[in-house]
Amino acid sequence: MTTAPDVRAPLPPAPAAAVPARRRRSSDNLVLGLGGVATFAALLEVIPRTGLVDDRYLPPLSSMLSALADRVQTPEFWEALRQTLTTWGFGLGIALVVGVVLGVVIGSVEILRAATATTIEFLRPIPSVALIPLAVLLYGTSMQSTLLLVVYASFWQVLVQVLYGVRDVDPVARETARSYRFSRLSQIRTVTWPTTLPYAMTGLRLAAAVALILTITGELIIGTPGLGNLIAVAQTSGAVDSMYALVLVTGALGVLVNILARRLERRVLRWHPSVRRESAS
Amino acid sequence: MTVPTSHRSLGRAAGDDDGTTRSTMLDVQGLQKTYYGSGQAVEAIRDLTFTVDAGELVCVVGPSGAGKTTLLRCVAGLLPPTAGEVVLEDTVISEPPAGMAVVFQEYGRSLFPWMTVAQNVERPLKEKRLPKARRRELVGEALEAVGLADVPTSYPWQLSGGMQQRVAIARAIAYEPHILLMDEPFAAVDAQTRADLEDLVRALWQRLGVTVLFVTHDIDESVYLGQRVLVLSGRPTEILANVDVDLPADRDQLTTRSAPEFTRLRGEIYELVQRAKRGERPSPADPSH
Amino acid sequence: MSVRHALRTVVLALTLPVVLVAAWWFATADSTSFYFPPLAEIVETFQPTWLEDPVASSRIVTEALPSLGRLTVGYLLALVAGVALGVAIGSSAKLRAFTEPVLEFFRAVPPPVLIPILMLFAGIGTQMKILVIMWGCIWPILLNTVEGVRGLDEVLRDTARCYRMRRTSMLFHMIIRGASPQIVTGARQALSIAIILMVISEMFAANNGLGFTIVQFQRSFAIPEMWSGIILLGLLGVALSLIFRAVEWPVLAWYRGYRQAQRGGN
Numbered sequence: 001m002t003t004a005p006d007v008r009a010p011l012p013p014a015p016a017a018a019v020p021a022r023r024r025r026s027s028d029n030l031v032l033g034l035g036g037v038a039t040f041a042a043l044l045e046v047i048p049r050t051g052l053v054d055d056r057y058l059p060p061l062s063s064m065l066s067a068l069a070d071r072v073q074t075p076e077f078w079e080a081l082r083q084t085l086t087t088w089g090f091g092l093g094i095a096l097v098v099g100v101v102l103g104v105v106i107g108s109v110e111i112l113r114a115a116t117a118t119t120i121e122f123l124r125p126i127p128s129v130a131l132i133p134l135a136v137l138l139y140g141t142s143m144q145s146t147l148l149l150v151v152y153a154s155f156w157q158v159l160v161q162v163l164y165g166v167r168d169v170d171p172v173a174r175e176t177a178r179s180y181r182f183s184r185l186s187q188i189r190t191v192t193w194p195t196t197l198p199y200a201m202t203g204l205r206l207a208a209a210v211a212l213i214l215t216i217t218g219e220l221i222i223g224t225p226g227l228g229n230l231i232a233v234a235q236t237s238g239a240v241d242s243m244y245a246l247v248l249v250t251g252a253l254g255v256l257v258n259i260l261a262r263r264l265e266r267r268v269l270r271w272h273p274s275v276r277r278e279s280a281s
Numbered sequence: 282m283t284v285p286t287s288h289r290s291l292g293r294a295a296g297d298d299d300g301t302t303r304s305t306m307l308d309v310q311g312l313q314k315t316y317y318g319s320g321q322a323v324e325a326i327r328d329l330t331f332t333v334d335a336g337e338l339v340c341v342v343g344p345s346g347a348g349k350t351t352l353l354r355c356v357a358g359l360l361p362p363t364a365g366e367v368v369l370e371d372t373v374i375s376e377p378p379a380g381m382a383v384v385f386q387e388y389g390r391s392l393f394p395w396m397t398v399a400q401n402v403e404r405p406l407k408e409k410r411l412p413k414a415r416r417r418e419l420v421g422e423a424l425e426a427v428g429l430a431d432v433p434t435s436y437p438w439q440l441s442g443g444m445q446q447r448v449a450i451a452r453a454i455a456y457e458p459h460i461l462l463m464d465e466p467f468a469a470v471d472a473q474t475r476a477d478l479e480d481l482v483r484a485l486w487q488r489l490g491v492t493v494l495f496v497t498h499d500i501d502e503s504v505y506l507g508q509r510v511l512v513l514s515g516r517p518t519e520i521l522a523n524v525d526v527d528l529p530a531d532r533d534q535l536t537t538r539s540a541p542e543f544t545r546l547r548g549e550i551y552e553l554v555q556r557a558k559r560g561e562r563p564s565p566a567d568p569s570h
Numbered sequence: 571m572s573v574r575h576a577l578r579t580v581v582l583a584l585t586l587p588v589v590l591v592a593a594w595w596f597a598t599a600d601s602t603s604f605y606f607p608p609l610a611e612i613v614e615t616f617q618p619t620w621l622e623d624p625v626a627s628s629r630i631v632t633e634a635l636p637s638l639g640r641l642t643v644g645y646l647l648a649l650v651a652g653v654a655l656g657v658a659i660g661s662s663a664k665l666r667a668f669t670e671p672v673l674e675f676f677r678a679v680p681p682p683v684l685i686p687i688l689m690l691f692a693g694i695g696t697q698m699k700i701l702v703i704m705w706g707c708i709w710p711i712l713l714n715t716v717e718g719v720r721g722l723d724e725v726l727r728d729t730a731r732c733y734r735m736r737r738t739s740m741l742f743h744m745i746i747r748g749a750s751p752q753i754v755t756g757a758r759q760a761l762s763i764a765i766i767l768m769v770i771s772e773m774f775a776a777n778n779g780l781g782f783t784i785v786q787f788q789r790s791f792a793i794p795e796m797w798s799g800i801i802l803l804g805l806l807g808v809a810l811s812l813i814f815r816a817v818e819w820p821v822l823a824w825y826r827g828y829r830q831a832q833r834g835g836n
Contacts, residue, residue, distance in 0.1 A: 220685075246683075377733075390726055
C-alpha cells in the first residue's frame with residue numbers, strides 16, 4: 001500500500017544526515033533572520049539621518065528607542081499597557097466562550113445549521129468598525145465601547161472555525177455514537193469536541209490577532225484608555241518620536257500574541273491524532 | 282554546443298534487433314554525485330558509465346536506495362552531477378534539454394491540477410511555440426494513443442491513478458521527445474492497471490521509435506519491458522551488470538511472462554539484485570572487494 | 571427532488587434573516603429609546619439621507635463613492651504589490667529567511683496605528699487614505715503568497731523545468747496559479763482589513779467619506795441617520811464579500827475539486 005502522492009522526493013537520501021541538516025538549516029535561518037532585522041534597523045537609523053526622508057516625519061531609530069526608554073519609566077505607560085491587555089483579554093474570552101458554545105450547538109443541530117448558514121455568511125462581513133458610533137453613544141469613552149468592537153470582531157473568527165470543525169466530524173463516528181444511544185451531551189463530548197478542538201484553536205489564534213487590532217483601533221479612534229489612546233495623544237501633541245515608539249510597542253505586542261497563540265495551539269494539539277494541514281479555509 | 286548529428290523522425294519503426302549500426306542517443310560518462318550537507322558528504326553515485334542507442338528501450342533496476350532517482354534526475358538535467366557528464370545527442374546536458382520528456386512516479390503531483398487533461402498535454406507544446414493547429418493535432422493523437430480521447434476536458438484529479446499516469450504519458454509523447462525518461466512510473470498503481478500501462482509503453486515505443494530509459498525497482502517489469510537491463514549496485518552506486526533481454530519483440534503479459542527465457546532472466550537479475558543488496562560491488566572498480 | 575431541495579435551502583436560508591429583521595422591527599416598534607429608534611424610522615430616513623434628488627448630489631455619490639474609490643485603489647495596489655513581492659520572496663529560501671521576522675513584525679502592527687504616521691507624510695487627503703489601505707492590506711497578501719509559493723510541489727516544479735517552461739509562463743501558469751489558494755486566502759483577509767481601514771481613516775481625519783459622515787451624524791445626535799449609515803456600511807461589506815466570492819469561485823474551482831479528490835482518497 002504505497003500512497004504515492006504523499007511520498008516526498010527522497011533527496012538528500014541519508015536519513016542519518018537529515019536531522020542535523022534540518023537543525024543546521026534552522027540555525028542558518030535564524031542568522032539570516034537576525035541579519036534581516038539588523039538591516040532593517042540600520043535602514044531606519046540611516047535613512048532619516050541622511051535626509052532621504054524628513055526626520056520630522058521619520059525620526060531615526062535611536063530617537064524612537066530613547067523616547068521608548070523614557071516612556072517605559074512612566075507609570076502611565078504601564079497603566080495603558082495593562083488596560084490594553086485587559087480589554088483584549090476580556091474581549092477574546094467572551095468571544096471564545098460565546099463562539100464555541102454557539103458553534104457547537106448550531107453545528108450539531110442539522111436544522112439550525114441549515115438555517116444559519118447564509119445568515120452567518122451575511123453578517124460576518126459587516127465591518128466591526130461600523131459599530132463605533134453606536135458604541136460611543138452607548139458607552140462613551142469607557143472601556144466597554146472598545147470591548148463591544150473586540151467581542152463582535154473576534155466572535156466571528158471563533159464561530160466560523162468551530163462550525164467548520166463540527167462539520168468535519170466523521171459521519172461514521174457520529175452514527176456509531178448515535179447507534180449506541182449516547183446521550184446528546186456525551187455525543188458532543190466524545191465525538192464532536194475532539195474533532196472540533198483543532199479548529200477551535202485555529203479560531204482562537206485568528207481571534208487573538210483580530211482582537212488586538214480592534215483593541216488598539218478602539219483606543220485610537222474612540223479614545224478609550226490604553227496604548228492606542230497614548231498614540232492618539234502623542235500624535236496630537238506632535239511627539240513624533242514617542243508616537244513611533246508606541247507603534248513599535250503595538251507591533252511587538254502583536255508578534256508576541258501571534259507567537260503565544262501559535263505555541264498554545266501546538267501545545268493543546270500535541271496529543272491530537274489529526275495532523276491538519278491548515279490552509280485556505 | 283554542437284548540433285545533433287542525426288535528425289530522427291518519430292514515425293520510424295524501432296525495436297528491431299537486426300544488428301544494424303545505430304547512433305548513440307545517450308552517453309553517460311563517469312557520472313558521480315555526492316550530496317553535501319550538515320558538514321558531511323553522502324556519496325550517492327560513485328561511477329556510472331553507460332550508453333543508450335537511439336531507439337533502444339533500456340531498463341534500470343537496483344535495490345531500493347540505489348540512487349535510481351538521483352541517476353534519473355542527473356540524466357534529466359534537473360541535478361548537476363558532481364563529476365562526469367551526460368551527453369544527449371552530442372550535447373552535454375546542463376539543464377533539461379529540448380528533446381527529452383520525463384514521466385515521474387508521482388502522477389498526482391506531476392500533472393497541473395488547475396489545468397484540464399488537454400491543457401496539461403498542450404502546455405509544453407505552447408512552450409515550444411507550436412502553431413495552434415499543430416498543437417491540437419498532437420494533443421488529439423496523444424490522448425487517442427493512451428486511450429483517453431474521451432476525457433480532454435476533465436481535470437486530472439477526476440481520474441483514477443492509472444488514467445492520470447496515462448495523461449502524463451500522453452503529455453510526454455505529444456512533446457515528440459527523442460528520449461523518454463520514466464522514473465518508476467507504475468510503482469503507485471494497482472497490478473492490473475500496471476500490466477495495461479506496461480503494454481502501452483511497449484506499444485508506444487514500437488510505434489514511435491522513441492528511445493526509452495525506464496527506471497524501476499520491479500525485476501519482472503524490467504525484463505518484460507526492456508531490450509536490455511542495467512542492474513545497479515547498492516549505494517554508492519555503480520553498474521553491477523548489463524543483461525541483454527533476448528525475448529521476442531512482440532510480447533504479451535501471458536506468454537512472455539511464462540516463457541522459460543523470461544524465468545531465467547528474472548532469476549538472473551533477481552540474483553544480481555540480491556548480491557547488490559548484500560553490498561557486492563563490481564570487482565574492477567572497487568579494489569577493497 | 572432537486573427542485574424541492576433547492577426550495578428547502580432557500581426557505582431555510584431566508585427564515586433566519588427574516589425572523590431577525592422582524593424581531594428588530596417589532597422590538598423597536600414602540601421604542602422611545604433615543605439610541606434605538608424604531609426600525610421603521612431608520613428605513614424611512616435611509617432614502618432621504620443617502621439617495622435624495624438629484625442622485626448626483628446625494629450622499630451616496632458625494633460620500634460613499636469616494637470611499638469606495640479609495641478602497642478599490644488601495645486594495646488593488648496592495649494585491650499587485652503583495653503578489654509580486656510574495657513571489658519574489660517565496661522563490662528564494664535565503665531571501666525568505668532574511669525577511670521573515672521583519673515581515674512578521676509588519677503584519678503584527680495593528681494597521682490603524684499607521685494612520686497617524688502616514689498623516690505626517692501625506693496629510694489627511696485621499697493619498698494618505700489609499701496608502702493606509704494599501705499598507706494594511708499588503709501583509710496578509712504578501713505573507714500568504716510566500717507560503718503558497720514555498721508550498722509548490724517539487725515534482726510539479728521539476729515537471730515544469732523538464733518541459734522547459736519559459737519564465738513568464740512559469741510565473742503565470744505555474745507559480746501564481748499554484749499559489750492561488752493561498753493568495754485568495756490572503757486577499758480575503760485583506761478585504762476585511764481594507765473596509766476597516768477605509769472607515770477608520772475617515773473617522774480619524776477626513777472631510778468626506780462614509781466613515782466621516784456616520785461620525786458626523788453621531789456627533790450631531792442624528793440617530794436614525796446614523797443607524798442608516800451603519801446599515802449602509804453593513805450592506806457594503808456584504809456586497810464586497812459577494813463580489814469577492816463571485817471572483818474566487820471560478821478561480822479556485824479546480825482547488826475545491828482537487829482537495830475533495832485528495833480527501834476522498836481517489
